[in-house]
Amino acid sequence: MTASATCCAIQGIAGVPVTVEADQSNGLPGFTVVGLTDRAIQEAKVRVKAAVQNSGFGFPTRKLTVNLAPAELPKEGTGFDLAIAMAVLRCGGHDLPRLDGTALLGELALDGGLRPVAGVLPMARSLRAAGVRRLVVPGGNAAEACLVEGLEVVAPGTLRACVEHLDGTAPLAPAAPGPPPEEAPSGFDLADIRGQPTAKRALEIAAAGGHNLLMVGPPGSGKSMLARALASLLPDLGVEASLEVAAVYSLRGALRDRPAASLRPPFRSPHHSISRAGLVGGGAGLAQPGEISLAHRGILFLDELCEFSRAHLEALRQPLEERVITVTRVRGAVQFPASITLVAAANPCPCGHHQDPTRLCTCEPRALAAYRARLSGPVRDRIDLVVRVPRQPYRRLFDASLEEPSAAVRLRVEAARDHQRERLPDQREPPLNALLAPRGLVGSCLPTRAATRLLAAAGERLGLSARGFHRVLRVARTIADLAGDERVGEDALAEALRHRGEPGL
C-alpha cells in the first residue's frame, strides 16, 4: 500500500515541489529513504519515528520505503520531516482527507513538536506557482509564508495538531499575516554627519540613479558612516522586490537579521577576509547565496576595497553587469539575484596618508603602485561616481550647524526615481540611470547645445575615454533628474565631470 504527501526542495533561489511517496510491504521490518538525500534526510528516519510514536500514533511495523520524487534532484535539509511523517501515517492507514492539495514543510522534534526551517519563503512561492493552495509550516515560519499571495497557511504547534487538522477532527484557522514590522531607523542619518558636503551630494546622486560609488579618503574620515547613511536615502522597495530580498534571507536562514516583510533595501558590509563563496555564493552541498545576493536591491559596501583579493573583485564583474550571479557547480549552475549598488571605500594608499596635507605618507612607492593597481580593472570600470573624502578637522565634530536630514534628501531621490520610471516605462526593473546602456544613452540624456559644447571641450581637455564619457553622461542624467530637468544641461554635466574621478585614485 502506498501514500504520498507534498513538500519542497531548494534549487538555487527557487523551490521545486517534491512528492514524498511511502510504501509498506512484506519483508523484514525497516525504514529506507531514497531520492538523492543528504545526511540530514537520512537522519529524518529517527526523528520521524520518535515524533510519530511520541505523538501517540502507531508506527508501521512492516518494511517501509520512502521515496522523494523527482528522485534525480539532490535534496538537502530537515524540511522534509513533516511531509515524510504524514506520508508514513497515511500509508499506515491513518485517514488524512485534507492532505491532498496541501504541502508540508518543517522539521520534527523527538517529542512531536515542529521546528522552523530555512528557505520557507522561496519554497512557498514556488509551491503557489505550481498550483498548491494550502501550506502547513512550523509557527516560526508562518510570518514569511503568509507573504505569499493566495496561499492558505496553517501553523500547527505539534505533529498531533497537524494530524488533527488534516483529518478534520480539529481544523486550525489560517495564520494571518502579522502587523507590518516596526522599522528600526536603519544605520545613520545624514544629519548625524558633520560637513562633507561634496560626499553627501555624491550620496544623493548615487541613491537617485543607483550609481556605484567609490569613496577615497584617509582613515577616520567617515567613509563607513557615509556608506551607512546612503542606505537611509534609498526609497522603500516595492512588494515584489521586497519578496525577492526576503527569499534570499529566508534561504540563508537570516530572517532574524531582517524581518521578511521589511520594505527597506538591505545593507551588507562583508569584511575583506570573507571567502569567495561567502561573497558570491556557493559552499559545500547545495549552493547558498552569498553576501552579494543578501545585498540584492540594496547596498553592498566593501570597506577597504584594495584589501579584497583580485579573485573577489573579479567575481563582482558579472553581478555588476548582469545583476545576477551564476554559481557553477559540478552538477550544474544556479543563479542568484544580485542587483546591487556597490559602495566601495579605499584609503589613498596602504598607510592611508598619501596626499594628506597634515600627515606624512610612509608608503614605499612600489607598495603604492601595487596598491593602486588593485583599484583598476573590472570593478573600477563600473563605478560611476568617485568622491574624495577629506579628514574632518576636530572642531567640525562639535559644530552644531544644521545638517539636512536623510528624510529631506530621500524626497528628492524619490522624485528623481519617478522621472526615471516615466522615461523608461517598460525597462526591466529597476529603471535606474546607472543601468542605461551606451546605446540610447545620448537619446535619454538629450543634452542641450551648451552641454554638448561642454562635453566636447571636456573630452579634449581631460582626455575622456569612451567609458568615461558614458559614465559622465549617466551621472549627468541623474543630476538633471534630481533637478527635475527633462534635458541634461550644462550645469548637470559640469557637476558630473567633477565626480568622474581620475583613472585610479
Place this chain on the structure above:
Amino acid sequence: MLRLPRGAPGWPAALEHLHEPPAELWRRGRLWPPPVAAVAVVGARAATLSGMEVARELGRELAAAGVVVISGLARGIDAAAHRGALEAGGPTLAVLGCGVDVCYPRGHERLLEAVCDAGAVISEDPPGTEPAGWRFPRRNRLIAALALAVVVVEAGERSGALSTARHAADLGREVLAVPGSVLSPQSRGTNRLIRDGAVPLLELDDLASAVPELGLNPPRPRRGGGARAPDDPALRALLELLGDDPLHPDQLAEATGARASEVAVRLCALELGGWVATLPGGRITRAGGR
C-alpha cells in the same frame, strides 16, 4: 667608467675644502671637470607633489641659465631636480652612494642613463659597490663641496638633505631653503633651516643675489600672468579663495556658503579654463601661472 685618484689632473679643487677628501673618484659621463658654477638641489625622498614641481622648475631654470644642477639621484626632490635640468637640456651631475654602475633606487635606470649622457655620474666607491645606509651621509659631503650653494626644497625633520645642508654650512657654502607651510611635515626641516639662518628661496632672484658668483641674471619669472582672470564674478571669487595652498572642494563650499553642487559646477568651469587643477588627493590648486 673612469677612475680619478686624488690630486690627478681634473681633480676638483673644491673637494680639497673637505676635512677628509675622498681618495679617488669614479665617473661616468663627459661633464668633467665639473664647472664651478654649480648648485645642489636636494630634498626629501617622501616629497609632496608641489615640492617636486618646485624642484623641477628650479632645475629647469638653473640649467637654462647654464648652471650645473647637482643632486643625489634619489627619489622625490633629487630626481625631480635632475629631470628639470634635463628638460632644459642643461648639464646635471649626480653623486651616488653606490657604484656608478649600480642603479639605486631601482626604477631610475633611465634617469641614470640620461644624466650620464647629459652630464656625469660620480661616486667615491668603486663600481659594483652596493648602496648602504651609511654611504649616503658620506656622499652628501661631496654634493655640498662641489656646489657653490645648496638649495633644500623639502625636508622632513630627519631628512638626509639636512645633512647636506650641514656639510655646506661647515664648508662655507651658501644654504638656501624653500619655505613651506608650517603645518606640512615635509617642510618642517626646511623651515627650521630658514629659522637657523638659511636664505629663503622664493624665486630664482634670491639665489642670484645670495650667490653672485653664479652670474645668474634670470628674467623675472611671471607669476599668474599666463591666463587672464575669468569673466564670471562667481568664478573669480572662487579663484581668489585659492591661495597657493591647495584646498578641498568642501573647504571652498564652506568658505563661500555655496552648495556642493554649485561649487562643483564652478570648479569644472575653472578646470576646463585651465585656471585650476585637481591634485590626486582631490584638492584643488591654482594652475594659472604656468
